[in-house]
Amino acid sequence: MAYINNYREPIELAQGATTASLSLPDGEYRLTLTNSASAAWEIVDAVVASGSATLTRAVEGTSDQSWPTGSTIYCAVTAGQLNAMANPGESGVIVSNGPPTETPPAVGAIHVSTLATLERACVAVGTRGPEDWLPLSVLPPLNGYEATSAESSYSIERSAKEISVYSPYQQTGAFSVVLTMPAWEASPLGFSLLIEPQPSASVVTKLDLSALLPPGRALVGEAQDFGSGATLDLVGTVLSITTSERVIVSRLILEYGETEVWFSLEIRPAAALPAFIPLG
Template sequence: MNFVNNWFQVVALPLGATTLALDLEDGDYQFTLTDDAAAATRWEIVTAEVLSGNATLVRGQEGTVAQSWPAGSVIYNSVTAGTLNTIDSRLAALESGGTGAIVGDALPGAQDIPTAVGALYAVPGTGVWVSMGTEHGSDWARLVGSYYQNAYQYPAGTPGTSFTAEYDQRNFGVSVSDAYIGAYPATLVMPWVGMPYGLEIHITPALADSIALSMDFTAMGEQAYVQIENSGVDGVELSVSGGIVTVTVAEACTLKLVSHWREGNEFGVDFQLVPITPSTIISYPE
């Protein structure tokens, strides 16, 4: 996490906006938005990943609510209760002579930047993550446990539907009900500046039809280079336009992130595409 003394910027930020131009060096930050620098009446805490002067925001953090901020509002860098609680819990773990793992009550998010490669983050009863880098909250890779799958299904008459993936998740499903046939295009907007380790997308087209899924990685860079290892999925088409990657498939399959690289505003990703095999449900008593 980056900190800047005595920094603030006058801004306007509509409700729902997740990008903002900020005059800061690249890195991860936590900011507070307020309506007036001298006589504030309301606040919102956000996390931000800044790249080349543009920040990708996660709104309404630490119990605050995403709001509309008109021209003349202020965004500034300050220590929050969440920051202090994180520091306190880490100090307590060190003083107790424990495992050194960070123990949290939620999945690692944008604000949970690993302090070292190989660090551990544990959520009791849910899972354990190991850090693969020290730049982004997405550098945590799942070691034990599983994600809940976030499923998006689009209804009839809504081609071009766009969904924004949840930052702290890595397992997503996009499907079209058999009742709504037609190769409806859909877009899954990726909120990460750093590539999310363990990313899996389960794609299910309508029966006897295809689905074109676009993955918008523009928060990561301006130009993508993509390679897909196809492990037996029929009728696959791939296209890339800037930072948007589109995969068209005609059967249920899973797209798995294998490896990635990034250099400036260019990035590369290697995926594996595997068929989804029917599952068998066993219950007792019948």
């Protein structure tokens, strides 16, 4: 919405008319019409291009009227604009004892988790689902899944974006797990998948991405590998990641086209496990 100071000009406008010539710069305006006695008013929205305005009549509960000779149109702050500034929508702060699991109420909303060890803020960048909460800091994985020799399987919640896969403690050999990923409608902001094989073990993590595909669309993608040493393979809608080292998968980006769903991700070595040193 554009605003302009000291604008007023005469106007004649028939009831129901949706075009007028106005001496305004190009832009979108909210304007007020009044008669010569300043005894009647109508608020309109005007989209101006090269001096020609397309009008939306009877805005903010006013009436579409006929404006005869002697009427004027001018730019002034209206009650609707003041109310919009005083009540900017549902953007606000949500406080809970855990990560956000619901769709954001509005773009710009803030979610604050106060649970010990999970203290964090997220900001909403969309309203399509919990995937639109953007974390403002990084936490360890909140959901862990064990790979087994018989190939375990789990369904991932739409709000679960920080997850880990691990092999059985102190066991060697080959293990695998299938993770059925949720039907995200947008890129899951803050996504991370930590894969942690035990020493002398390997893990195959199969990401079933079929829920991302609308009917009739194919899945294509690419990975940026920053020296992870892992092997990646996409067969149909299942992406398999095979590794015997700790790796982390992040920055999962989704784009929906007319005939395909495209994804990209990054995979890199995970940070070394910490050594705990007694002090004092």
